[in-house]
Amino acid sequence: MAINWYKYSSPASFYFLAGKMIPIFIFAAVILLIAGLYIGFFVAPTDFQQGEAYRIIFIHVPAAWMSMFLYLVMAFWAGIGLAFNTRLSSMIATAIAPTGAMFTFIALWTGALWGKPMWGTWWVWDARLTSELILLFLYIGFMSLQAAIDDPRRADKAGAVIALVGVVNIPIIYFSVQWWNTLHQGASVSLNQAPAMATTMLMGMLVMALASWMYSIAMTLMRTRVIILERERHTAWVADLRDKEKIR
Amino acid sequence: MNWASWSEFFAMGGYGAYVWGSYFVAFVCIIGEIILISHRRRTLQKQQGLIYESNSKEINDNETAS
Amino acid sequence: MLQGSNLTCVRGDRRLFKNINFSLREGELMQVHGPNGSGKTSLLRILCGLTMPAVGEVCWHGDAIRSLGGDYYGVITYIGHLSGTKDDLTVIENLRISSALAGIEISESKAREALEYMGLGGRETLPVKVLSQGQRRRVALARLLVCKTVLWILDEPLAALDVSAVKIIQVMLEQHLAQGGMIVMTTHQEIAISAKTIQQLQLA
């Protein structure tokens, strides 16, 4: 018989399933991270325009990608939770937000550290950079709203509304690039110098991006598990779990 | 291999501060996040006087039994 | 007919009540009793559809109220702990606007009449913020005189009222019941209402 997927939409089953999956994802993340860093620092050659500073790319670009992607994933789960009143999906959305905010912060930070040597300034008010900053605000707004509401059910629903409204905003901000003269380098600047270098760099970036993926999944699962315990601490299955552990 | 020596590696062609600053902060964020989550879990356990850490096999048995 | 089946209410970590069943017919009064914090207000809000019960369903003539939406709101009047009056508006404006909100537009003279009846004569044009506690409550209750709804859900309507006002309310409730209305109410004060059937619901 096929796996009963529906079963895993109950927090209890998800809790145990997630418990089993976390080590796998952490392991994958560590392996990929080591591989990615190795490629980034030892295989990829020096860029003749930017010198060694370009090696920031291996953290900057995956972080920037993740920051945007995680927002969409978060809004998706929050929306599912709002529409179908499934507790678990709302919890996942809540669990994704801090990780997404962290990646946004990393993208901003590494970008700033890259900007100083490249553009001679930590910050410019350019569309790409500004939109990333706004993304950070969207994450923080989502988290502060949820933190300000005591009742978890209400927090879930209110968070979902703001997350979904925020999604409408993302493409708008993203396309506003066309009205602005952008300073932020696109892919063309340093990648097309030599084909060999482009491939190793691309490889490094992709491996690091995969590592970020695995890491994000692991963190989300871990945080979801904690949230489940916090919210379901009065249910029978948590009590069962607790008793069993005490006896042992 | 790009680097003749470790010191050259750490210097990053004069951009050491920027490159390592980026990687260091990113690393701190990641570790910080992990610590925050496990801290949250531990306070929960302390509050409730519980041990949630589960032996997945035992739980599995329990699940199929029920 | 208002029916509650299997109603359970959970607040925070506390289950206030569970498995409450009742059915209320035309001309019947249900008094909800219980000590402070036993969940009377929570129950009344569930009956209005302002809160969802953790388990169970409220039905109006057989249909779940959550599926009825606006149609249900057209037949109920809820008066809670808060009076729902705006401090900055005058007494008469408050009454007319709150009635309009409930779907009944009333003329100025009709409003004056209702206020006169509630003992607020001569105070129609004062802003509500200068009124005394009991007078505010009267303004809120005046709405019962002008509305044409069947089901009244009243949360401690007598709080802050003096004896003469309690009398007025008592008569009003009895008339409503005699005309085939239904009432669900809570109160910590004693009030003797004569009605066909009075159900008593005791919480915790």
Next chain:
Amino acid sequence: MLQGSNLTCVRGDRRLFKNINFSLREGELMQVHGPNGSGKTSLLRILCGLTMPAVGEVCWHGDAIRSLGGDYYGVITYIGHLSGTKDDLTVIENLRISSALAGIEISESKAREALEYMGLGGRETLPVKVLSQGQRRRVALARLLVCKTVLWILDEPLAALDVSAVKIIQVMLEQHLAQGGMIVMTTHQEIAISAKTIQQLQLA
């Protein structure tokens, strides 16, 4: 000794009462009666010094209260229609802070004890905003248990309370009077308090 001489209160273009005279001694209770809007709250606020009377003077042991200022505030406790609790703080924080504000710092255990006595045991760490109407009132009244003031001025202390809470308050008031305290209070509900002397002041 609290004395009111010739008190007159004017609100807007309405004179609520005039020429009220009374004097209240240790161990005495004064109940202020009157229909809604007759000026009971206004009188109590005048006795606290929150409002100035249009005519007349309130004296505490012979000195006009407006000349006493902070010293007078040290001997009275006023509990009005509003509960004076902060929705976002927990029950116990509210009690401790409101006591501190009144000049008495109480320990956590003392506060818990008072709350337990008021029937709020087990709810000490809930934010006040989730409490029921009657429970909020109890939090406000818990202050009477910890304060050491002589004169209590209570505006409808029984509103929203259930019978068991009314009982608690009644005992509390009697004890205070027996210890030589003074109480001025209003209420629309019947409450039988045994005291040396009970003065009845009827407004309007």
Next chain:
Amino acid sequence: MFLWIIQRDLLLAMRRQADVLTTLFFFIIVVSLFPLSVGPEMSMLRTMAPGVVWVAALLASMLSLGRMFSSDYLDGTLEQMLLSPQSLPLLILGKALAHWLVTGVPLVLMAPILGIQYDLPTDALSVLTASLLLGTPVLSLIGAIGAALTLGLRGGGVLVSLLVLPLYIPVLIFGSGAVEASTAGLGYSAHFSLLGAFFLVSLVLAPWATASSLRISME
């Protein structure tokens, strides 16, 4: 019904007499602060003008958001609104319209005068006014969502700005962008059609989102 709500909110605004005036006054002060703190060079001021006016409009609109539902919430009127047989999104539309009439319209009327202070050319002035006319209703509509979500959360005043400002940003960009484009002699019809699109989208979606936020908040 719809009219009753608008009428009620306007009546309340009138009752608090100086209400309309104060929003306006706030707007004027913020706009006038800049020349004070930046200095009097005209060319500089002219470049800044659309941005400053728009930011001020946005802040003025945001500042008064708290009022939109919170007093209704505290005194129980909102409960009654949720229990009204009328359509809730329509009620909300009425409230947003009243909000706009009180906060938006005065700004639109005032903008040309302030623009003159910043030495804007005449056609830039009219573009500025038009962009405000199209943009400020969007601010009221979107703001309603934020106000509804933060209802009853004390200290919501700052939280609401955190939620709403990122959503205001596109309006700000295209609103001030239109004026800049016109000063630069470029076409600004694209900006306007985008503003119009925002307006339509928010007109259709915001009342619903606000209605569900209100139900969530009152749960």
Next chain:
Amino acid sequence: MFLWIIQRDLLLAMRRQADVLTTLFFFIIVVSLFPLSVGPEMSMLRTMAPGVVWVAALLASMLSLGRMFSSDYLDGTLEQMLLSPQSLPLLILGKALAHWLVTGVPLVLMAPILGIQYDLPTDALSVLTASLLLGTPVLSLIGAIGAALTLGLRGGGVLVSLLVLPLYIPVLIFGSGAVEASTAGLGYSAHFSLLGAFFLVSLVLAPWATASSLRISME
């Protein structure tokens, strides 16, 4: 006693968890709005920077004024404060201090980072921070008067700004003036001594003025 009040207000702020953070983010967002609507030219932004940061600080402080007394008023705590045997001006000083700790201090800490985004030189940054450090307490103290006067006038949020902004303007002018003077290479000690004078005067007078305003509002 004094400590109790501060502690209570800080506790309230903490209870609304992200409260301090939200003020901070409000500040950051407002500061970021200007480049969005004015455009990204650095030289322009540099000139605007002190004005923008100061206006934002002023707004952040003003926005949270409503909170200072109104919730205490609505739930009756304020009545109790007036009846407290403690000195009322001292209580108010405590509240103003708590307000400053929650709204002012985060801004002071954040200002250098925002200054960097606007590309301000290092010494201008330190002058900016110092001017904020001296100026923001004045904002809280003066704000308290306005908040007390508009108490109970619903919709006071905007009215308070009407009352308070004119009083804030001198602080704004000298605060941002100090930074400009330093960028222009002129002395800025005169600005600072004026700011200091404002601080002392408001420290002495504002609590009394607020106390009597409160008594008037509660009459």
